[in-house]
Amino acid sequence: MQRWHNALLALLSRDAAGLFIAALVSLLFWGMALAVPTALRWPVTTMGLVLGGLLGLASIKHLWVLSRTRRATPPPGRMIDLGGYCVHLLAEGDARDGRVPIVWFAGGHASGFAIHHMHRIFRDETRSILIDRPGTGWSDTGPFPRTTAREADEMVLALELAGETGPFIWAGHSFGGLLCANIARRRPDLVHTLVLLDPTPLETILFGPRFGAIREMQRGAVLSGLAHLFGIDLAVRLRKKQAENPVYAKVMQAVDAVLGVEVAAARGVEARAGVSFAAASIYRELSPEGALACAWDTLVYDGDLGDLPVLLVAPKNDIDVDALPEVQGVAKGDAQRIVHRLAATRERYLATSTRSQRVIAPAGTGHNFVYEVPDWLADVMRGVLQRKD
Numbered sequence: 001m002q003r004w005h006n007a008l009l010a011l012l013s014r015d016a017a018g019l020f021i022a023a024l025v026s027l028l029f030w031g032m033a034l035a036v037p038t039a040l041r042w043p044v045t046t047m048g049l050v051l052g053g054l055l056g057l058a059s060i061k062h063l064w065v066l067s068r069t070r071r072a073t074p075p076p077g078r079m080i081d082l083g084g085y086c087v088h089l090l091a092e093g094d095a096r097d098g099r100v101p102i103v104w105f106a107g108g109h110a111s112g113f114a115i116h117h118m119h120r121i122f123r124d125e126t127r128s129i130l131i132d133r134p135g136t137g138w139s140d141t142g143p144f145p146r147t148t149a150r151e152a153d154e155m156v157l158a159l160e161l162a163g164e165t166g167p168f169i170w171a172g173h174s175f176g177g178l179l180c181a182n183i184a185r186r187r188p189d190l191v192h193t194l195v196l197l198d199p200t201p202l203e204t205i206l207f208g209p210r211f212g213a214i215r216e217m218q219r220g221a222v223l224s225g226l227a228h229l230f231g232i233d234l235a236v237r238l239r240k241k242q243a244e245n246p247v248y249a250k251v252m253q254a255v256d257a258v259l260g261v262e263v264a265a266a267r268g269v270e271a272r273a274g275v276s277f278a279a280a281s282i283y284r285e286l287s288p289e290g291a292l293a294c295a296w297d298t299l300v301y302d303g304d305l306g307d308l309p310v311l312l313v314a315p316k317n318d319i320d321v322d323a324l325p326e327v328q329g330v331a332k333g334d335a336q337r338i339v340h341r342l343a344a345t346r347e348r349y350l351a352t353s354t355r356s357q358r359v360i361a362p363a364g365t366g367h368n369f370v371y372e373v374p375d376w377l378a379d380v381m382r383g384v385l386q387r388k389d
Contacts, residue, residue: 018059135278
């Protein structure tokens with residue numbers, strides 16, 4: 001069943017799949033016309049032709065707009081062939097005076113540009129590297145299923161083929177932190193320091209509550225992918241809805257403020273179906289069933305990182321329960337238990353190495369402190385750069 005699911009996602013990730021769906025709709029109505037009374041066959045057939053024609057035109061327009069956007073916004077870095085599909089890698093700056101290069105990963109299944117504000121700071125101080133995970137940014141979608149384990153191998157391969165030499169400082173926020181931890185477990189020889197910026201703990205998904213927001217992420221990614229095939233961007237509606245929540249609105253304002261117009265202009269290249277379906281695939285790891293299926297390959301647990309230097313950077317464990325959208329409307333006692341579980345599972349990353357260190361983000365910041373206090377984070381990263389061990 002999973003094989004068919006992955007094959008379907010791979011098919012739908014091709015933006016020309018909209019034309020296939022349009023033809024399928026017309027054929028479906030034609031088949032229905034054969035099963036209805038003769039007097040209704042013409043109206044049913046006509047309806048199918050009209051609907052299929054409208055979908056086909058919408059698909060053609062989407063393909064044209066996407067082609068125009070790609071020509072107007074070429075990849076700023078290099079396209080690295082991983083064997084039948086390409087990954088976009090942007091490396092700027094020099095690791096001068098023995099300074100260590102930094103590889104950045106943003107939260108969610110996001111492109112490298114989602115953390116471009118930190119790259120802009122450090123490309124003038126060392127070698128700074130952004131990689132678009134397959135199915136993000138300028139990268140091809142790549143094979144399915146999309147998994148953290150697979151992408152950990154892909155990121156290392158992309159760096160090797162690009163001629164980038166480590167060891168590196170790996171800095172990952174949220175879901176990107178889980179990816180960095182996976183890379184560190186697989187290739188400790190490539191790690192100078194692992195910097196986990198409030199990383200996603202897989203244990204929260206395995207043993208914690210079922211967050212409605214995560215289920216909505218998975219469902220929304222599928223719907224967004226289908227809509228993209230016909231040139232409809234559901235992200236605009238989602239952002240408008242999220243802006244009604246003060247918590248989300250604060251985060252969105254912080255992100256937009258630090259990323260700037262350079263990143264906003266590049267978002268058009270992600271208005272394609274493959275971006276959404278790749279996210280839908282990898283977000284399966286954020287369900288209890290999906291987390292259980294990938295746990296052995298993805299979970300980074302006590303002692304897995306040996307004596308690698310690990311920094312866990314996150315807010316203090318005194319989260320305001322009422323400020324979390326995930327627990328609003330939940331009984332006070334249950335909400336506090338949820339917050340405790342989130343904090344406890346995150347802190348387990350400290351047990352992955354004998355050389356771990358906890359760094360507390362400034363008071364008043366939340367999970368997205370990466371965008372709220374970028375100057376403070378830059379100082380933390382400069383301290384990491386100065387380490388010689």
